[in-house]
Amino acid sequence: MTFNGKSIQSNVFDYSSLSQEKRQFVQEKTDEIKNLIRRTAQNVIDIGQKLLEVKEQVGHGYFLNWLKTEFNWSVSTATKMMQASEKFKNVNFTNLNFSPSALYLLAAPSVDDEIREEALVLAESGTKINYSLARNLIRHYKYTTNSLTQKDFILDLKKSDDNDNRVLAQTLKQTFVDAKSISIEETCFSSNSNIIVPMVDFDFFNHYLFREWLRASREKVFLSLILGNLANLHFYNNKLPYISRHESGQLLISILNKTLKRSTDLYTFYDEEKFLLLLSNTPLDGALQIAKTVKKQFEMRQSQISSEHKSLIDTCTLNLIVCSLVPSNDLSVNFLLSVLEQELINIQIQGEESISIKQF
Missing domain, CATH: 3.30.70.270 (Reverse transcriptase/Diguanylate cyclase domain)
Known part of the structure; x- marks a missing residue:
């Protein structure tokens, strides 16, 4: 979906149903959000905060209608940004290389605070936090806390489309393993016991x-x-x-x-x-x-x-x-x-x- 910052003219939000004070407030927030529509991580946080403020003012029903008519956003899109704002409200992302997709993933309620803290430490050290790295941080945490079995951990990673972050699912460029003669399954699993080997890229x-x-x-x-x-x-x-x-x-x-x-x-x-x-x-x-x-x-x-x-x-x-x-x-x-x-x-x-x- 492309967001160009324009209202959906076929279904205009009815501001006249709001009080003058709320109408002025919501219209100001609408303009501010549209100015932030090119989303960086910091913009996501700022948009999420403004969405929370509008939702508190107009209530859930008006809020959904406003989202649709002004931005053509779904509830899930807005929820992701609001969650990001709530989970990272005290963080300044201006100088951090943090992709919005990684931000959404790490802000999910199911993600432990410890994972978010580690992602921020990595970002502050100069590491680019993209979706793949954020996903792997979550998997690592589940794996090392025994909430994800070793086999499921690797099988899950094998489904990844990001070659740089596949683990045990392919051979290395600079390893001794002959990628032409050894399959992914042979590299990752023992043929007898189906146990995963500990070699990673x-x-x-x-x-x-x-x-x-x-x-x-x-x-x-x-x-x-x-x-x-x-x-x-x-x-x-x-x-x-x-x-x-x-x-x-x-x-x-x-x-x-x-x-x-x-x-x-x-x-x-x-x-x-x-x-x-x-x-x-x-x-x-x-x-x-x-x-x-x-x-x-x-x-x-x-x-x-x-x-x-x-x-x-x-x-x-x-x-x-x-x-x-x-x-x-x-x-x-x-x-x-x-x-x-x-x-x-x-x-x-x-x-x-x-x-x-x-x-x-």
Whole structure:
């Protein structure tokens, strides 16, 4: 529907039925709303407030007729704007990159206040809050509070039309998974148990990590990260061309999928051979145990490959850095990741193969 700010002349609102005082008030609000008709998030809030004021003055029956004749708006359209005004009445959206569609979604009565607060924190940090991100914030909250099962969570996301925010429903551009040979169902579900694997795309991981960082900081609980890389991957694949990058990646993916048991534990691949694990509510000892398990399983499989190909001197090795902390305002997640990245580079330069612990 296109809103051009013009009255619907075929059915003119009867202002004569109102008192002079109310008629003047409603006509002023009508003009003000039409001036705001190009809706930004702040305009939505302003329009919603004026709609609430008019509704209070003229009553429900007159209000519906006025909406139709002056703006050709449905009740649901007006309700969305009024809800947005009520839920975000103390927020100034002038300098926030917040789409109206996201505002409507987050203002719904079924959405928890905590989700709205997190969306505002993201917006204040410079993140664009569009409909897809708002929808995912809501899904994340339901998922992590156990009001949405893991399977339903992923199946719901698979229906999304926004490729940047699909989770576990497609392979990554920079992962080891061969998108041509692995279907969405094979990537997301175990063929035997129909259990969803914890691999997510990089954009989703960033949003999820930021949300978990805020939650852990607020609740004063541990959050752990494991950064890893497959060293000598290119050399390894060049020496054994029939052991493709796809197969090498699938080896690690298989181990990670079997090791990570909790629905809130996720990982992502980036820069081809690097990966990052997020372990919510996990102290150092728990994260270290997971790192040791992954490395042990990987080395066992690599040992089997080496024994089958004795001419191979250097094999693909796995380096891991484990970090566990209670997030605080004194440390940003971006700074933490940059420190871990540098630590990983140092390990590669030294030619070590290890599990390192980074403490803050």
